[in-house]
Amino acid sequence: MVVATPIGNRDDLSPRARQALDEADLIAAEDTRRTGRLLSHFGIKTRQIALHEHNEDVQTKSLIAELENGSTIALVSDAGTPLVSDPGFRLLAAAHDHGIRVSPVPGASAVVSALSVAGLPTDRFCFEGFLPAKKAARREKVKALQDESRTLVFFESVHRIANTIEDMRLIFGDTRRAFVGRELSKLHEQCVRATLAEIKEDLDDGTIPAKGEFVIVVEGSEKGQSDGLKIDMNQLLKELSAVLPDGQAAAIASKLTGERKNDLYRLILELGSEKTE
Numbered sequence: 001m002v003v004a005t006p007i008g009n010r011d012d013l014s015p016r017a018r019q020a021l022d023e024a025d026l027i028a029a030e031d032t033r034r035t036g037r038l039l040s041h042f043g044i045k046t047r048q049i050a051l052h053e054h055n056e057d058v059q060t061k062s063l064i065a066e067l068e069n070g071s072t073i074a075l076v077s078d079a080g081t082p083l084v085s086d087p088g089f090r091l092l093a094a095a096h097d098h099g100i101r102v103s104p105v106p107g108a109s110a111v112v113s114a115l116s117v118a119g120l121p122t123d124r125f126c127f128e129g130f131l132p133a134k135k136a137a138r139r140e141k142v143k144a145l146q147d148e149s150r151t152l153v154f155f156e157s158v159h160r161i162a163n164t165i166e167d168m169r170l171i172f173g174d175t176r177r178a179f180v181g182r183e184l185s186k187l188h189e190q191c192v193r194a195t196l197a198e199i200k201e202d203l204d205d206g207t208i209p210a211k212g213e214f215v216i217v218v219e220g221s222e223k224g225q226s227d228g229l230k231i232d233m234n235q236l237l238k239e240l241s242a243v244l245p246d247g248q249a250a251a252i253a254s255k256l257t258g259e260r261k262n263d264l265y266r267l268i269l270e271l272g273s274e275k276t277e
Helices: 016-023 033-043 056-068 087-099 110-118 135-144 161-172 196-205 231-241 246-257 261-276
Strands: 026-031 049-051 073-075 127-129 151-155 177-182 190-193 214-218
Touching: 016 073, 026 056, 033 049, 049 056, 056 073, 056 087, 056 127, 087 231, 110 151, 110 177, 110 214, 135 161, 135 231, 151 161, 161 177, 161 196, 161 214, 161 261, 190 196, 231 246, 231 261, 246 261
Parallel strands: 026 049, 026 073, 127 151
Antiparallel strands: 151 214, 177 190, 177 214
């Protein structure tokens, strides 16, 4: 069984999930200490085993053997629905390969929770998980999503939230609408829907504190919904700055794309610095 657990508020654990955890022979948990606190709260004494990204290959073989011997195993992550940016894929794939029945016990999900209150289109969306930690790789990934027409959903850590929003502001543009969900379902929950520029200001002045866990939802690109010519901003700026002064290159790119000259000038400087790193 793949069992969803609360993303914050323990009362979000469904009666069915509680029963599944209580009746299972074994719980495969991402962090047994964290799951242990949840189990203790509900008086559940089922034995646990750790299953995380560093031991999943090793543990999968023994867990499959337990399942083939008739054991019932509940797979849980630290919070939310397992396998959504969490371990468990190898175990689930192996279970399917061995013809073992797999059943979901649905419940909380930070992705769906954020989408439900974001006030942005939800008919089509894509989940991108965590962006790369290093600036150059992160910006490259954001640039690749610049013309994506579907609503975008990301997870982000407290240490990188400001830098990630700044990268999105520079690449997606100041006026792109977005949503930040902080500490969803927890005591200090905060939900902010605004433009990327406004969200960056809120982070800078502490209106959105750099505390807790974050989900970012970003409106899809209107450019991506048309069949018109797509401009690779990164390549355009590289080509222009190779033959023109940076200021002139930014001005021309601004006229062609409608983006702010100052933002493009800053991006040219960033691209130049990446060459020397």
